Amino acid sequence: MLDSKAHRLFWENTFICIRSVRLHYVQPLQPLLYDRLPSSVFLFLCQGRAGIELGDDRLAAERFFALHAGAGARLALYPERRECKCYVVEYGLGPEASGKGLPDAYLDSYGFIPELPLAITELMDKLLQSDRSADTLMQQAIAKGHFYRFVELLLDQLESSALPEPGGDSVSEALQYIHLHYEDEISLEQLADQADSSPRHLGRQFKERMGVSPIDYVIHLRMKKAKRLLASTDASLQEIAESLGYSDSYAFAKMFKKQTGMPPIGYRDLHRRRDGAPTSSSQDVHMLAASRSVQTSTGSVKVPLRPERVVVLYLIGDVLTCGVVPVGISDLYQGASFEAEAAGIPQVGPWYAPDLEAIAALKPDLIVVPSEKTWQQIRHIAPTVCIDAFHDSAEQLATVNASLGRSLDVWSRTEHLLRLAERCKDQLRQAGLQDRTVTIVEGGLKGMSVVCSKWAGRGSQALYHFLGMKAPAFIQSRIDYSGKGNNLIVPLENLASVAGDFLIRSSYPGMDDLSVHEVWRSLPAVNDGRLIELDFGLLYYPDTLSMEQQIVRITERLLNCADRGIGRIGQ
Template identity: 25%
Template structure:
């Protein structure tokens, strides 16, 4: 068969789609011979079968593609299990003749692209308003088929690299869609590790790295050849977050996208006329030709502003180099003297005769985790985490990337964390963290709090599994802080803060000692849709550790004997769980108000006596987390509630 002839025929023929079906034959079920009423494409996607078209017989397993013309006799006999296939019926007219009668059958090298097209066509076929779209997909299907036929001419070469070729073809087809290593592995039915190894063996790069390069090369071309905005270009190549696109573009290409566009255009002008390029001298005012604010993140306290200034003359460049050299030598000299002086002072305080140690610090440490011992960097610089923001910041560690929720936790406003600090942290989305962004950050340590996602993180970098929740309860907040600190060798820093906090707790207990009388008890509840949560004396959340464990307010008997961190009950039995004082966590204001308007609630003795403390702010407050900042704020809030000084 001559592919060039096929291309010519498809280009000139008038095509009419007749039907698109998906069929499934069970083992023992036979499609008896029948005369096909129109030209067909038949793509098998699962199972094995003996297929006969006219006098040709084929033993099919997995993906196979058959094309046959109108009038051929087709029969299918499944060999084992079920056999699933798609079939497209179409008519082709060229000067009142049917030109596409040639029969061919082959095993495609990139079957998933064909499968994706035919699956989309089948899904949209019954929607009249989608018929034009279906026809467009059909032409894409035909184009891919003809490309496959051409590849068959180089069968040996293709088969040795089939996996990599398929992945590359898939990426080039679907680069604008969300693609991750795990999604590729699922599509091609490999483990993520094995697929990545096979791809890298053939190409020298990982699949995601290839995807990023391909996307950015396309983006670069669009920047140079269109007037589309950076946001439009980012979306067109698969990046919905223009800020992230700008960052990754700058990291890979060396300059921001808009800067790249502007500088390329400027170079083109210079090539046409060198007089278009501005010059300067030492006494000249430098003209700012361009400000890169293509993402407008300066309006939201995010992003960077880069300036493109005129090119310095040779004398300016030399002067700058000499000045930098002078400053560098000066800095080195001053730094050495200062370091020596400080070191000397420090040693004098301990023992003047003790020489300065020259031992090199260990480069790694061993950390014990629920998944076993992990070797981690002794002093990690680039930390990413899906939990524990307050713990990290209190230890002086600013992560390079974190889960979205962590960037707006309820304690942050009161803790006065500088916005410029938070702006340096990459938003990595929700659970699991965005693996593509995480990969680009190149973390030297990742902290994962949910075991289901740890395997994914471990493919990117050294990962410590530190569960936030254990079963349905949570570890004590101070122990949790100690665990985080131990990862970084900052145990002493954690103990110093704990000592200060425990002193504040002692002072707080003294302040509220006369509020709850001897023999009285305290309950903590939270209303939710169709249920009420009563928090346990240990292992609970939403301030229960501060109320029960820190301030040592007496729990009810039921709270003492809960196996988990809470118990879920109905509103009807709630009075049986309540003590003399009730703390109500206001997680959902509307549901809480409805429950507190019920007759059952109003009949509770503590409610009648006004011994109810409502606290919290719709899950965006200091009671959601149990980091050091939250604990400090929780303590103040609860004390103020008990003393009636809450504002």
């Protein structure tokens, strides 16, 4: 990639024309594909996760990923498990440019997650609307103005990430390496090796010049970026943690609180109150307002200050946790952790295909849904907020709480969940089970679905994220790929190749009796009593109440195997 100065020179001295602006909704198994780009493009992924192929390079792209691809390159985007939404802006050079000697900045390829993704999303939407109506010279100029503002934001990002110039000494070399790799795992030994020094000598020199140790400097850079992301984006705690090199949101939140004195969610709330909420002098006027705006994955939505007639699809446990009893819920599966609390509440059909007339008859003042597809079906009935259900649990609960206008202490509730998980992990470790592999399966005689993600429900978040258990190597490699690998459909005949030391299977009335199949009976986990069957309804939901029960029940069943001597595999 060229340096930022070369790119700015290109944009300041080159006439360009916008050829097309498109908003794509890309479905799994139906990739967005350009065999050869006719001109250079900017791609901005504003929803979902995807694998991107750019020439021979392979990238794992998350929400808010911005990419520039040069003319002539092959570009493909493959959504992971669910629909992706992305803007593609195709632009060319002025008529004086020939096919030869095209500027390097025009052909350069680069990508990153910018620090102001919401501003860029807004500009992309304005550009799309302006381009659709650009029939006059003035309208074309307005569209180009939005485009140049978008480019300016990206250039500012490139320049703000400029690295310190190497100065020929060990401290400068270490600084250079830190600024390049502070989002990765860094040790003092690595830095010393890069700077051709000893750890002790480098540590002493670094502290004399910078006032802090090298590792404290790394933490400082991480926290600085974390504050920017918390204050200016809607990125989840898990997304921020991963972008900074932390193994999970708990490790990140613990370090953030240690460094700043407050939890990440508290920092985000405080910053947004300072930047956007009314001051105490205007509080009385604010309370007279009929509604307020909340930011969701589908944009800003006006909702009642304190909705009372709430219909919730799928995220039932989180709404109950916030102290709200819904007037309607999606169909409740037997065995759900909140089954007793939700008894008697009218059910309005499955969350992905609800009965719209039944919902309208309940006269809701707020509807909570877990997917954009459901949001599209239902938003005409009442104010509707879309909250990604396969999400960091703390962020998910915080968004539900904010949408409901309640004052639940989300951080304390999250801390309770994390402490529970740590206690259970200690029990598994003491029982010698922490290094055993676990495969989550669901299905029958015609084939089994093997969970390849820590965010796919079926107990995956509790098992792989909170309890830190691992799957067999092949499955684990897919889980580690951004945590969102697609599940596998495996014939029973091949299940042995992906079966772990333990199997967890969702059970429900009428499911196939697999004991009639010889291959199933011969699996070591089945034959030796390491098959754990749990209610489908318990494993189906990803809310806070369900997560607590899943962690406890999975731990209990694993420990039960250990108590019976089953956990000591191969002994």
